[in-house]
Amino acid sequence: MxxxxxxxxxxxxxxxxxxxxxxxxxxxxxxxxxxxxxxxxxxxxxxxxxxxxxxxxxxxxxxxxxxxxxxxxxxxxxxxxxxxxxxxxxxxxxxxxxxxxxxxxxxxxxxxxxxxxxxxxxxxxxxxxxxxxxxxxxxxxxxxxxxxxxxxxxxxxxGSPQPEAxxxxxxxRAADPVPTSLTAALSPRERKILELVSQGLSNRDMAELLSISRLTVECHTKNIYRKLAVNSRTEAVYQARKHGLLD
CATH class of the missing domain: 3.40.50.2300 (Response regulator)
Incomplete structure (x- = not known):
């Protein structure tokens, strides 16, 4: 593996x-x-x-x-x-x-x-x-x-019991704790997709470039939006640059 x-x-x-x-x-x-x-x-x-x-x-x-x-x-x-x-x-x-x-x-x-x-x-x-x-x-x-x-x-x-259930x-319903770094919050694949988004590539282009399905790209994109608390590509790129996630 x-x-x-x-x-x-x-x-x-x-x-x-x-x-x-x-x-x-x-x-x-x-x-x-x-x-x-x-x-x-x-x-x-x-x-x-x-x-x-x-x-x-x-x-x-x-x-x-x-x-x-x-x-x-x-x-x-x-x-x-x-x-x-x-x-x-x-x-x-x-x-x-x-x-x-x-x-x-x-x-x-x-x-x-x-x-x-x-x-x-x-x-x-x-x-x-x-x-x-x-x-x-x-x-x-x-x-x-x-x-x-x-x-x-x-x-x-x-030898200790597991954490209290x-x-x-x-x-x-519990929310994930706020990450100390957005860099740590995004997976390597999500950071790569974010980089390609900043370059203006479409979901289809990214899927072909990364050899993954378009549905996978869409799911990664939604995860990026959720983690950055944004609702569009423009906002995602803005926040990424603001926090130093893009060169």
Whole structure:
């Protein structure tokens, strides 16, 4: 695996990737996940979409699923709450978080609730595909940056109990702490895309240049907007230059 590959923790039972339930309220991310799943052989007809906790529960009551790909921040509640509900009502459905949320409280809450994997949206399509394939084969894929934090916590507190559990409803709504540096807040790929945005490249041009899909570019762009607290390319470039993120 490359340095960007996903780490797997202790093996669990194999997981069926089909039928798949995607629980995500962002249309661009939904289409991106469809693309990733298609790339690893999941039939489009076996993929269902829910844009909220309520919609997901309704679908789960109507048909069986092998896996649910769950975002944390949903319009009507927390993905962590949904995962806990799944464990109680539909324990045969495996839940994997795919989200931009990365606070320790949220991560631990999701894993305690029953998630067998925690992946970050900022990763490339190929990386997400590798992670899902690992889960299908019995792995429990955790984004490497998260895995390192978990290992660091365990190493720093040998024999100590895990941090006090955060109620799922609070974990899903808690805001990430303000980063001390916008440079640290943006991933290397996001900084590269921001640089290309400043040069006037379109999403299609960036996708071709970086050999990634246009949907992936759109998702990275949305993450950049969120982290810089802006709503347009012009504002993003202005803030980036203001904080020294662009030469």
């Amino acid at each position: 490359t340095s960007a590959a996903f780490a797997s923790i202790e093996a669990v039972h194999p997981v069926a990737l089909s039928p798949t339930l995607i629980v995500e309220d962002d249309p661009a991310m939904r289409e991106r996940l469809r693309f990733v799943l298609a790339g690893i052989g999941v039939d489009a007809r076996q993929i269902a979409i829910a844009d909220s906790v309520g919609a997901a529960r309704e679908l789960l009551g109507k048909q069986p699923f092998g896996i649910a790909l769950v975002d944390i921040g949903l319009p009507d509640g927390s993905g962590v709450d949904l995962i806990a509900w799944l464990q109680h009502r539909h324990p045969d459905v495996s839940a994997v978080v795919i989200s931009a949320w990365r606070t320790d409280e949220t991560i631990f809450a999701a894993l305690r609730a029953g998630a067998i994997g925690y992946l970050l949206k900022e990763r490339e399509d190929a990386e997400l595909g590798v992670a899902l394939r690992s889960i299908e084969q019995g792995g429990a894929s955790i984004d490497p940056s998260i895995a390192r934090r978990i290992l660091s916590w365990v190493t720093a507190q040998p 955060v109620p799922p409803s609070e974990a899903g």
